[in-house]
Amino acid sequence: MKNLNFKIIVSFLGLTSMLNGFFMLIAVPFSIYYNEPEKLGILQAGLTTILLGFLLWFFNRKAKKNLGKKEGYIIVTLGWLMLSFTGTLPYVFTGAIPNFTNAFFETISGYSTTGSSILTDIESMPKGILFWRSATHWIGGMGIIVLTVAILPLLGIGGMQLFMAEAPGPSADKMHPRITETAKRLWLIYFSLTFVEFFLLKFAGMTWFDAINHAMATMSTGGFSTKNASMAHYNGMPIIQYIVTAFMFIAGTNFVLTYFALKGKIYKVFKSEEFKYYFFGVIGTTLIITLIIINFQDPNLVTTIDHPKPWGSNESAFRHAAFQVVSVLTTTGFVTADFTMWSSLATMIMFSLFFIGGSAGSTSGGVKIVRHIIIIKNSVLEFKKLLHPNAIIPVRYDGQGIPKNIVFNILSFFVLYMGIFIISSVILSLFGLDFQSAMGAATSSLGNIGPAIGSVSPVDNFNHLSIPAKWMCSFLMLIGRLELFTVLILLTPFFWRKN
Structure with a gap:
């Protein structure tokens, strides 16, 4: 088997990070509406995540578009880790959950749609953070990987390998x-x-x-x-x-x-x-x-x-x-x-x-x-x-x-x-x-x-x-x-x- 196409892997992680950052920015209007000081931290987290993703994508944008099974498995796993690590930034930057372990736990619990929480007083949390917390569920629910599969043809990349690795459970039905x-x-x-x-x-x-x-x-x-x-x-x-x-x-x-x-x-x-x-x-x-x-x-x-x-x-x-x-x-x-x-x-x-x-x-x-x-x-x-x-x-x-x-x-x-x-x-x-x-x-x-x-x-x-x-x-x-x-x-x- 040929060598792994690491550039396309990194490029895809960049796209995942950029999409995650844009979702973070959706939480900013909620924070503004409720006049919360945390809006700046959420904005900073979103822009940082977008910038990181852009750099990863930009320097690997000319990668060969061949995508095999191995790349598919790596992209799905690392994609979820990328979501989880960057998803902690709104919690950390705003100080809502300053402890990184707790912030990561809450984030991966959101993306994995588990719902386990370390928060002891949810109602005291800023509204912008609560929206972001719920948004991690919504993003992870169907899988941001599947969402990205929908736009991959625009980049000349086939997405079947990703969908098969991400699809939740065995199913023979086809829509x-x-x-x-x-x-x-x-x-x-x-x-x-x-x-x-x-x-x-x-x-x-x-x-x-x-x-x-x-x-x-x-x-x-x-x-x-x-x-x-x-x-x-x-x-x-x-x-x-x-x-x-x-x-x-x-x-x-x-x-x-x-x-x-x-x-x-x-x-x-x-x-x-x-x-x-x-x-x-x-x-x-x-x-x-x-x-x-x-x-x-x-x-x-x-x-x-x-x-x-x-x-x-x-x-x-x-x-x-x-x-x-x-x-x-x-x-x-x-x-x-x-x-x-x-x-x-x-x-x-x-x-x-x-x-x-x-x-x-x-x-x-x-x-x-x-x-x-x-x-x-x-x-x-x-x-x-x-x-x-x-x-x-x-x-x-x-x-x-x-x-x-x-x-x-x-x-x-x-x-x-x-x-x-x-x-x-x-x-x-x-x-x-x-x-x-x-x-x-x-x-x-x-x-x-x-x-x-x-x-x-x-x-x-x-x-x-x-x-x-x-x-x-x-x-x-x-x-x-x-x-x-x-x-x-x-x-x-x-x-x-x-x-």
Whole structure:
């Protein structure tokens, strides 16, 4: 294999940095509107990021346009690191989060759409910084790499390798034969749904600032809120929580299916095997949690974050159950209640959802539902093969046989995922976390979920973690967002060998 084209890699990192800087500048008008002194720090951060990106691009703009698989993996991983490091500048330059470790944790939590936070008083933060914090979610939701793929043809660069490395989860569906058109349509759907949710939340009673921030955090399945109590702040406004629940569900659905639904091809949505498991799984789990809350909830427990009183009705039990099930399953991480107070059974059910994730082709994290479907089907086939060892029985999904290499890839992913979860839990326990908190922090970071169990429950945050633990969680957020292989392949010796 030919040598790596390092110039095109650096050139692309420059483009990524410039785009990130322009997004930072969007936060400046918010700071000006609220007459905040931090506007100068945000402006400085944006201009610095743009200048850095311009220099990287300018001195490598004449690089050869050939882009192979290896360059694709390097660009995606380093691109996310570039976003995360430059994304800390608004926090550092304004003094909102002066500690670099904390600033990096908050930033990569945003871009990876994890939603874990080190902030102890969110509502005291400057509005410009809060908008930037939510914007990191929105940028990372669909992936700034995919956004850039849409403009790469203007530079004479093909983008298929980047899209394949960035696309969230296995998906055989295609919206359009040209990857550039696919990226553009994905972003159009993403932007449109964000705007619709913003309008509905504003109409339902949120301020325009809170509405736009929560809309960005919802559609990215991120979970950063502008309120200390997260969505529990709106426990007295059920319509807002129902709107957010609906859009979290949409965000956790394969965007290709969303595209078909918007085109009026509803039959394609319900033909999807993954969507049927997703849809009925949400309904079934919600009903189970609702019954647990109604029948087994101790009324003396503090069941909601900002309202320490018993449940007022079956409706509220259903609403909080639905909200938390969808929030955890889609890895959004918004909270309306502390689900760890819903009895040990409910806590175990919620914790099990941490390992499922949303649909492939959505902005959610986790293992993804389609992988679980194929793993279960393959396991059932193994029993059949014990009785019929000579039979050739393929794993079928959506009525089609799945090639063995895809099945093996999914099995490898799951084994690797669980292995990383176990090892990282042990490492985090060595960094001072108790057993439950270590597991919670590990699975939350790896699955890009946010609130977990133990000392990182919905009523806590990650500020108390040691510096090594924060960096460990940051690494887990990165590899979880890029689905393990994209990052970990760079750590293998054979990746760097010349063939």
